[in-house]
Amino acid sequence: MAELAVSPTGIPGLLVVSLPVHGDERGWFKENWQRARMVAAGLPDFAPVQHSVASNGPVGVTRGFHAEPWDKFVSLVHGKAFGAWVDLREGPTFGAVHTQALDEGTAVFVPRGVANSYQTLTEDVVYSYLVNDHWSPEASYTMLNLADPTVGIDWPVPLEQAVVSAKDRDHPFLADVTPVPPRRALVLGAGGQLGKALLAALPGAQGLGHQDLDLADPDAVAAFDFSGVEVVLNAAAFTAVDAAETPQGRREAWATNATGVAALARAAVQHGLTLVHYSSDYVFDGTQEVYDEEDPLAPLGVYGASKAAGDLAVSLTPRHYLIRTSWVVGEGRNFVATMADLAARGVVPAVVADQVGRLTFTADLAAATTHLLTTGAPYGTYDVTSTGKPCSWADVAREVYQHLGADPATVSDTTTEAYTAAAASSGPVAPRPARSVLSLERITTTGFTPTDQTAALSAYLAARAGTSEEQA
Template sequence: MTVDLAIRHTAIPGLLVVDLPVHGDSRGWFKENWQRAKMTALGLPDFGPVQHSVAHNGPAGVTRGIHAEPWDKFVSVVHGRAFGAWVDLREGPTFGTVHTEELDERTAVFVPRGVGNSYQTLAPDTVYSYLVNAHWSPDAHYTMLNLADETAAVPWPIPWADATVSDKDRAHPRLGEVSPVPAARTLVLGSAGQLGRALLAQLPGAVGLTRAELDLGDPAAIAGLDLSGVDTVVNAAAFTQVDRAETDDGRRQAWAANATGVAALAAVAARHGCTLVHYSSDYVFDGTAREADEGEPLAPLGVYGQAKAAGDLAVSVTPRHYLLRTSWVVGDGGNFVRTMQRLAGGGVEPRVVDDQVGRLTFTSELARATAHLLTSAAPYGTYHVTNGGEPGSWAQIARRVFAHEGRPQSAVHAVTTQDYAADTPDPTAPRPPRSVLDLSRLRATGFEPTDQWQALEDYLGTDPA
């Protein structure tokens, strides 16, 4: 009987059992042992295998393991039958958790890094297939557990005394002697910025690098970036001075950090098999779409947007990436909302642009969405991330701030972008007139953005220090 392709979760986080459809007749059988599009659509991580290995065991009872390897692994049986046992050897609350499964041609298992795996053949001439996302190396570090450990108590079908086991596997330590496999690290670049600080607060155990520690504009520094033990790189570093990007020095700095540096970072992340999270901007669009979705053609109006668009293209071809486009970012430092709050308190009546429309994105919301995408096994790719709710103009936002501070909304004087630029002594970059991003793809992952107007009220009630 043919079963549908399905993925089953286990008590070990990330250890997934895959039920494979097998099509057979009098001539034999056929199966799609690895089908990236179908399997990732069902929730299997897009783990990017780089090596395929095959192992043959002659007699029944050959038992191997328990080995936790420094890569992700997709294991299946091509011929014969086997009993598989997996023990979580990663640090954390599930350390020591056991899962067992009988394997034949209809079953495969995705084994995440740090989970010990072992197999006992139940039939002669059993052949295993392994896909892994790192090349095998004799210098690779394995964490081992004794097959006969009393705590794990794996119920081997063939008694231990009758099994064929290597002397090396018999000598592995008991669970109480095993040093848990450290969790793969998340590295946050630009950690001293508003978004970087929000990310560190949202991502437990993440390690930050400031611009002083890693400058995206320095190709040599990026080439020498040590990503050993790092699973995810979150790039919150960027050149964000939109108007200064229109100057000679600013143009070079914008391209160095937002395009050339990002391309170099994407190459390093791909080489190490890391997931890369990168943040982009509504400025990559020309603002003519009423609501721009992820497929909107890139059409930047100024240098800042052009450099960000180039960075988008570099990130988009990285095997494991989340490219998050956002708009009108507000965090815990100086920003438009805090400026309006200060002007309201000072009795000023500001002139504010009323013909640019979009949504605010609070850094806490952007960090929350980042954590959601990373932990929910959402498909890799581009997502638009802002707060939700009805869009508004900068002048409307300013009026909300003034009202919160007890000032009349009429104190905010609406002007056009053209008039505002004409009265500004310094050159200003062109802005997209409409920065409303479609959030449908983000919502489809199970994330519901917080209404921007409610988030604004909450933000105004916090200490601006």
């Protein structure tokens, strides 16, 4: 009896599954779909929602080629068949072919956009199909002619002797097939620091701003058309941590960071989306030396509490990457840009020295995101920051001053308590975690290497200076 095994083919994502079949004089039994074991063996956790069964009577019944708009797990309940698959997806493997003998002990996982065809080799063949979207008469299929000479399938039963529908005989040849485009990636919060970096790292992604989809409106999220979307990257958030301590700000923070994210998580479940969500060190209280992904949430303020609530909602979606980060620096307003402006104006600042963490550059966050999405890394929570020795805000300020030719000694240390007391005259000041150092062990075990924060800071300041010179 064969062991359960999942084997790749020459078509990316097309997988052959060897199924153990247990038999005796009474007949046989197999686990046709066993999620936990099959996923552990290498099958995607594709979340099937419909099971269909097709019966074919005579030898030589030939169906296809059909590239369907969903993922498909096909196996035989009875009989033997010959399977052929052609990659009709846009990309370098367009036109790639795989053929496979099928019986009760062999199944095939067919990714969206790969055309499948089956020819019966015995009478009364029964096929079983699991798909991760509900069949609809409006569903769009991409077809290929069974007799295409450029594909060159060596059919066991010649097509002139096979049982083929008139429709399947009239499909276009490969030269006339329009490749199946990849499903879209949506970037929410496209105008922000991280959103801009994600759009740069994900060619073809669609960026949505607040005016396109208001995350604070659950009804708008529920009504949004996610058809043709595969991944949603949520870089939208209410990030005004001090304003969140006001009555109005509290409502806005919870509406966007918690209620809106919960609505997005529901949509991800409903539409089978992969949800990438970005969170913050503010979900922790800052009392530990280092935080990892499994540490309990303990936010100090309203912003952190609203982000923690959103994290919990995201963690319940089957396909999610929850990426926690800290001290984000990108294109737009941020601490490093502020210090650079102060250095250019000759300001002598007092900067908090008792909050410790690491910088994170949006290009690194975007690179980590694409790494997780393209390598098939396990779903779950990942901490992502730059590497290097943890430092304080005052240390970062001095580094900025030195890099720009200003005297780093003019940056003096202050405490969180003194900063809060001075800023309180302008309104509420949110509590900040004293330590925001996140463990990078989990993300590095996937093969991703974050950037050293000192090197990244130098590159950021150099690029910013170059941009300023061009604009001048």
